[in-house]
Amino acid sequence: MAVAVFDLDNTLLAGDSDCEWGRFLAAQGFVDPARHEAESHRYYQNYLDGTLDIQAFLAFQLRPLAEHDPGVLHALRARFVDERIRPLVLPAARALLQRHRARGDVVVIVTATNRFITAPIAELLGVEHLLATEPEMVDGRYTGRAQGVPCFQGGKVQRLQAWLDEHGLDWSGSWFYSDSRNDIPLLERVDHPVAVDPDPALEEHARAHGWPVLSLREPGAG
Numbered sequence: 001m002a003v004a005v006f007d008l009d010n011t012l013l014a015g016d017s018d019c020e021w022g023r024f025l026a027a028q029g030f031v032d033p034a035r036h037e038a039e040s041h042r043y044y045q046n047y048l049d050g051t052l053d054i055q056a057f058l059a060f061q062l063r064p065l066a067e068h069d070p071g072v073l074h075a076l077r078a079r080f081v082d083e084r085i086r087p088l089v090l091p092a093a094r095a096l097l098q099r100h101r102a103r104g105d106v107v108v109i110v111t112a113t114n115r116f117i118t119a120p121i122a123e124l125l126g127v128e129h130l131l132a133t134e135p136e137m138v139d140g141r142y143t144g145r146a147q148g149v150p151c152f153q154g155g156k157v158q159r160l161q162a163w164l165d166e167h168g169l170d171w172s173g174s175w176f177y178s179d180s181r182n183d184i185p186l187l188e189r190v191d192h193p194v195a196v197d198p199d200p201a202l203e204e205h206a207r208a209h210g211w212p213v214l215s216l217r218e219p220g221a222g
Contacts (some may be wrong), residue, residue, distance in 0.1 A: 002173030004100035005160065005186070006127075008111040008118060010179040011196045012093040013085065014217055017121060018061060018113045019044060020084045025064055028076065048199060050181050054112070054153075058146045062135050065116060066144030073116070073142075081120045089124065092216040096177070097125060106169065110160055110176075110186070112152040116142070131159050156186045181205070 009016040022040045026033035039060055046052040065073060100107055108129040109122050115132040122130040136147040149155045164170055174190040176183070181201035187193035195206035195213045206213050 001169065002103075002105045002175065002191075003108055003164070003169055003171075004103075004105040005108045005110050005174065005176040005190065006097070007176075007178035007180065007183055007196075008109050008121065009113060011177055011216075012090065012097075012109070012125060013088040013121070014090050015088040016044070016113075017085060017088075017117050020088070021080060021117050024080045024084055025076070030068060030076070031064055047180075047182065050201065052152075052182070054150045054155075055146075058114075058133065058150060059144070061114060062142065062144045062146060065135055065142035070141060077116070077120060081124060085121055086124065090216045094125070096216065097127065100175070105175070106167075108160070108163070110151060110156050112150065112156075112182075114146070129163075131156070131163055153182050154185045156183065157189050160186065178202070187211070 006012055009018065019040055022031065022036050025031045026036050043052060043057045043060060046057075097107055106129065107127050108131065109118070109125070109127050110131045111118050112133055114135045115130065116135050118132045119130060122128075131151055133151045134147050136143045136145045149158050151159050171190060173192070175192040175194065176186050176190040177194045177196045178187060179195070179197050179199060179202065181199055184202065184205060187195075193206070193211045195202050195211055197215050197217055198206060198213060203213060
């Protein structure tokens with residue numbers, strides 16, 4: 001039984017769920033639109049450049065969770081997934097997930113975006129196993145801090161290794177699909193790395209190493 005691992009943002013989705021969440025909060029008046037968009041753009045550019053300070057980004061990303069009641073946040077999230085995320089789900093991504101299920105593979109999403117945002121997205125995609133950055137909760141409220149190892153760059157390898165050990169699985173026959181240069185550490189660890197609609201740095205790396213490069217966005221993909 002092999003594991004088929006998928007990045008989420010800009011891989012299974014035609015967009016970035018964290019950026020969309022920030023824009024959704026701004027549209028609802030929960031964050032300052034101009035300030036939040038400027039910070040989000042700066043961090044996203046750092047991500048694309050491979051220079052993201054993950055701890056600084058998480059402090060920014062998780063701040064709104066600490067500033068609002070969890071019940072209000074969960075109601076907002078349900079609308080967010082329906083209005084902003086559902087249209088970003090790629091039909092070819094659903095088809096690819098189904099092909100791996102049909103092979104008997106264990107399908108896992110591994111994402112740097114926090115679990116508050118991504119848990120219902122994994123559910124929407126029918127994926128049971130999700131490894132994501134974990135937002136801390138104390139006494140029923142989010143603290144604005146992350147707990148444990150962030151699921152980012154080498155942290156994805158560390159988190160997936162722990163998950164494999166917990167479930168009695170290993171790397172044999174493993175797959176990983178991603179769009180980002182930040183996922184090269186995990187792509188290099190699996191048996192079958194696949195670059196999906198990759199950023200320029202990952203595309204160059206993939207072609208240099210003979211990895212498959214595919215698109216889930218092109219007409220007829222999947």
